[in-house]
Amino acid sequence: MSGDHILTVDRLMMRFGGIVAVNELSFAAERRKITALIGPNGAGKTTVFNCITGFYRPSGGAIRLAHDDGRTIQLERLNDFRISKQAKVARTFQNIRLFPGMTALENLMVAQHNALMRASGLTVLGLLGLPSWREAERRAIDLARAWLDRVGLLDRADDAAGNLPYGDQRRLEIARAMCTEPALLCLDEPAAGLNARESGGLNELLLSIRNEQGTSILLIEHDMSVVMEISDHVVVMDYGVKIAEGTPQAVRDDPKVIAAYLGADEEEAIAVMESGT
Amino acid sequence: MSATSARPSHAAQPSGGAFILKKALISALVALVLFSLMIGVRTEAGPQGGLIYWTRFGDLAALVATVFGGSIIVELLRQWWGPIDKDSLVPKPVQSAMSFAGRWLAPALLVFAFLVPVIFYDQRYILDLSILVLTYVMLGWGLNVVVGLAGLLDLGYVAFYAVGAYSYALLATNFGLSFWVCLPLAGILAAFWGVLLGFPVLRLRGDYLAIVTLAFGEIIRLVIINWQSLTGGPNGVSGIPRPTMFGIPLDNSDSGLAARLGIEFSPTHRLVFLFYLILAMALLTNWVTIRLRRLPIGRAWEALREDEVACRALGINTTTTKLTAFATGAMFGGFAGAFFATRQGFISPESFTFQESALVLAIVVLGGMGSQLGVALSALTMIGGFELFRGFDQYRMLVFGIAMVLLMIWRPRGLIGHRAPTVFLERNQAISSDLVKEGHG
Amino acid sequence: MDYFAQQLINGLVLGSIYGLIAIGYTMVYGIVGMINFAHGDIFMIGGFIALISFLVLVSLGLTAIPLILLIVLLVSMAITALYGWTIERIAYRPLRHSFRLAPMLSAIGMSFVLTNFSQVSQGARVKPVPPIITGGYTLHEGSQGFAVQLSNIQIMVVLATIVVLALFTWLVSRTRLGRDMRACEQDQTMAALLGVDVDRTISMTFVIGAALAAVAGMMYLLYYGLVDFFMGFVAGIKAFTAAVLGGIGSLPGAMLGGLAIGLIETFWSAYFSVEYKDVAAFSILIVVLIFMPTGLLGRPEVEKV
Structure with missing residues (x-):
């Protein structure tokens, strides 16, 4: 996977006291694409989000945002409101x-x-x-x-x-x-609590934001139907590290991913395997 | 309102004479213990410096009996009314009448305010009282920016009032500057102090901010008391020049307004002038606040009150936003302080105690946080009500305290319990106060 | 050095009194999340009741000072506790689940009520009492004729504080009531589901806080030899400052903050100026909060996003 990356997360570390919530995580999100960050509960997804959107200051690593005009911004050096104001990263909340x-x-x-x-x-x-x-x-x-x-x-x-x-x-x-x-829109579980019809509407909305506004989207999601249907690229986390990434298809068939979900929660694993089919 | 609306869960409540009697007895017993020593025995420093005491068992008995009777009455009323339901407390027709009146209340009040000096020209007392009420209306509107809009709890608002008053008093007595030069200066200085305090402490949240502002208010007061060479200490500053009507003094001299107009001098002229001055200042405060609410800065204040985290996610600089709210409120407090100084002609630290801060805060909260009309109404109620007890000086604060407790229990969200949106597409509909947050900063 | 030691003693005694009041603030804050503005006045009422009961006991012919003091202590703790209970019942309970500012203003109103109630009922003049506990020890005779004194009343204040605190710590950590209190502090709804009587626990919190304030009020009376209706305001603000300084919600923090405020005030008066002692205490509060936004022992607030 090469190409034009808007967001590059490079060996991101986040510690809370002695707990390592995110450990050397690296991934990239392509411009004008929808990237999904998935993983079992407690995998550290929201922590990654909070690092990207300036609510946490990472313990280590780099987060680079490359704008259309060629500007590159080191997000880990900005904090608080400046992420939205200067780096043009917007977010929603779980x-x-x-x-x-x-x-x-x-x-x-x-x-x-x-x-x-x-x-x-x-x-x-x-x-x-x-x-x-x-x-x-x-x-x-x-x-x-x-x-x-x-x-x-x-x-x-x-x-x-x-x-x-x-x-x-x-x-x-x-x-x-x-x-x-925003140049990058970060959505923290946008489909949580929605019924099937609403979540279908959400898919259309997100696709139209990508296609019409040209906004890149990074999303955390539990609802696998959303992930499988609209994501261009999927990153799977477990226990603070990346265990797989690739197209929805590839990730779904990855034995490590299945194991992670099986180990965490059987229902979720089944949902991963059955969705999209 | 009626007992028929009682819900099943309430119906299970015990009732009947025995229950009421038991409750009243317990209340009376509690009252007996509470008051036994405080009322039953009166102490006083005796002539030789030692303490003497005498008993007042009659008073004690009367008080306990009052509590007993009062308790029965309250309990009877409660059972007669049924469970108090907030919605049905005021019947629907009255509610709609009130909302109709509400639309015309503000303009009617405004017209009435303009006519006060005409109607009550001969009644100095009423003019004086109106000026006092308007001063508190202005203070309330100023604090409303901080507490009502931005949701920042400021327990030391009186500090800025004091800064304004002393700025004018000292600048005028030491350098002979006129009121009209000092008025903006007083506001700017107060705002400056607001920023100075706000900058380090505004990242504190909730009650930490409250105690820091309270401490700041006390610091200002204590410095005023102790820095005698500058402020005159507890003796205060006297001989503060009265305001002039753009250079024309309102006194009995040849160059005074009365002489120039060729009419007979009357001290009421100055009172009327002061009245319109504070009315204009209060209305300016109101106009600016209403304007600011519709500007991005005002919306950011309210958004900050609703959810600070979301504000940050939207790229709003919460620190400067809070600072502007703090400084704006402080500035209005400073203006009001300068007016206070020129009206009194004499100021001392006694006028700037915590009680004053609490009073203004009570006006804002009772008004219904963020509502301009509500603040005006509650200032009128509080200050006016306070005046009713002028004759019973001793009991005045006691009654005031009781009223404050009762009013809060009766209307925790204030008199005007809804928020008007700042912008609308189709319908300008009020938002119920149940949805509006009150901030935690 | 002697002067310093003397100020240290004085500061610790004053700090003990502040600490006892501060615990009441911090307890109520921990459980109900409100600033009980009337707590300073509860302290004042405690002082008055101690004064009046002392006067009555003496005029009834009791002469044994220790017995009198014990009775006075128990009476003032009991009656003041009832004040705490009544205030919670009347002014705070109806506003329990209301908006944050409503109980706070209700508390400010209650504070006015108590201040003016005692002014009306007992008069505005300061009430002096002759020294009841006299004597003391000279710890160290200085070379310039300055001696470090430790008076019996100072010993008594510190001892009483330690005993009361020990009892209180046992109550909070070892009894069923203490466990209920800690449970309510964490999560009232959950505590109620698990069978804790939340109303009763909150009532007891006010009762205990008021009883501690009564001890402080009596100590103040014995130490300074006077009470007046307005003393609750200043002492209350200082004690609340102490509670915040120590980290509001933290019981050891309240005591620590109390001692800190007492020491700051005493040393500032001794070495700089008496007039600005309160300014110093408040300024240090502001400075501490700027660098440690949750006080000395407060738990850092974790922002959940």
Whole structure:
């Protein structure tokens, strides 16, 4: 597997006290492709995510992000909000983290914070209500409206995010992440808790984000039907190390993967083997 | 509201005379023990310096009897009303009437506020009280930015009020600067202190932030008390110049406003001027806050209150966002402080105690966090209610404390319990306060 | 050196009193997650009840000082504990599952109530008592005529603190109640499912915290020889500062923080200026929190993403 990598994780280490959660993990995600990170519970997937998105500072290793314009950013040196602001990496959370007391539309407006801050002249121009600010705000609302339409929530735009059904909240969180106009979108178990129909809709949404926006996607997922159906590349982790990677087909037939899932949880292993067939 | 709406789970609650009596007896017994020494025995430093005491068993008996009777009444009322259901506490027609009134309440209040000096021109007392209420409205709106919008718990807000007041007082008495020059300076200095405190401590969360702000408020007060050469210590600063109407003094002199207009001088002129001054300042605070809420910075404040982690994932610099909220709130506090100094003509550290911070915080929380109208209403209720007990000076704070407890139990989320969205596509619908978070910073 | 040793003794005595109050803050915070603003006033009430019961006992003709002190201690602990229980019942329990700020404001209101209740019922003037426990030891005679003194009352305060703390530690670590308390601290819902009476446990927490504050109140009365209605506020803020400094929620932390605040205050008064002793205590709190955001012994907050 060669090609144009947007994200390269190189010998990533993460220790918590004496526990090694991620051990010398290396993998790469291709540009404009969907890469899935799978593995049994406790394999360290979310830890990898938190390292990539700046919530944890890795104990060792490097995470490189190569932008379309040729800029390369060392993610392990950035932290906190800068990952999203400067490196253009957006993420969603395993247990949805919307702003429940704000409307769906407001959630998407908050996501455009940095662009709007510039447009409002760090609040000064906005406070005076200059036309240039009004124009920028109108465009931001249009972008938010477009994304609400994409995820099928246009008619719930003025409802509080906390009042939306679970599946809608998942999609709204993805829309919110997309409103930051990311180069890489990291999704932490986007299909968790969705029913079959909703998860089918999610697949279409993710494929369309890849195809139309050209956004690269990295996702953690337990739902194997999602992984098998939409991933271009799959990385399998167990106990903090990579045990396999390749196309969905190749990974599914890999005995090490089956063993890892069998060892961890029989049902999941069966799900791996049966899905996609 | 009615007993018929009682749910099965509540129906199992014991009732009947014996139960009520037992409960009342227990309450009375508890009261007897609690008050036995504190009420039953009165101590006082005697003439020779030693302690003397006398008993007040009559008072004790009366109090215990009151608790006994009160307990019975409360229990009877509770059974008569049935279980208290938050939704049915206010009947539906009243609720809809209230929401209708709510739409017109704010404009009506505003019109009324403008007319106060006209209606009550001859009543100095009411004018004075209105100025006081408006000062607290302004303080409440200022703190609302920090607590209500950004969800940061600030227990030392009075520090910024003090910084504003002393800035004006010292600049005016030492350098002869006018109120209009000092007003922005007071705001800037207060904001500067806000940033100075905020920068190191804003990464603290929840109650740690609360205690640090409280400590900061105390530090400012103690420094004011002890730095006598600058601040005059406990004696305060007196002779603070009164504000002028853009250079024209409002006094009895030949160059005063009354003389220039050729009307008879009256001290009420100044009062009316002060009234409109604080009204304008409060309305400016309100306007700026409403404006800010619709700007990215204001939305970021509210998002921060809702979920800080998500904010960071969206590329929002939480530190500067918190700092701006802190500084904005501090600035409004500083403005209000400068006004306070010019109105009183005299300030001392006594005006800037923790009680003051607690009062302003109570106004914000009782108002319904984040609601501008709610804050105005609760300032009116609290300060106005407080004034009702002017005659019973001794019992004033006692009643105030009891009222605070009862109000919190009655409406933990404040008078106005919903949030208005800052932007909408089709419908501008309020968001129930049950969904709105209150922050943990 | 002698001067230093003397200040060390004074600081430890003051710190013991702060520590006893701080435990009440930290216990309540650990279980209910709220700042019990009225706790400082509970301490003040404890001081008043000790004063009044002492006065009554003396006028009833009791002369044996140790017996009087024992009765005073028990009476003030019992009645003050009932204050703690009642306050929780009236002002906090209805707000148990409410929003975070509501119980806090209710507590601030309760603090006003207690302060002004004792002002109204006992008057605003400071209540002095003659020294009850006198005498002491000279530990070291300095060359410049300065002697290190250890008074009997200081010994008593420290001893009482140690005894009370030992009892308290036994209560929390060895009894069923202590286990229930620790369970509620971890997870109230789970504790309730496992048969712990959560309401009763929380009530008992307030009762124990108030009893400890009563001990502190009595020690304060004996040590300083006065009480007044406003002393709860300052002592309360200091003790709360101590609890936070030590790491709120941590019982040894509260005692450690109390001692730290007592020492800071004493040494600052001795070597720099009395006027700025509180400023020093609060400033050190701020500085410590900047570098150790959860206090000295607090558990670091793990951010779950």
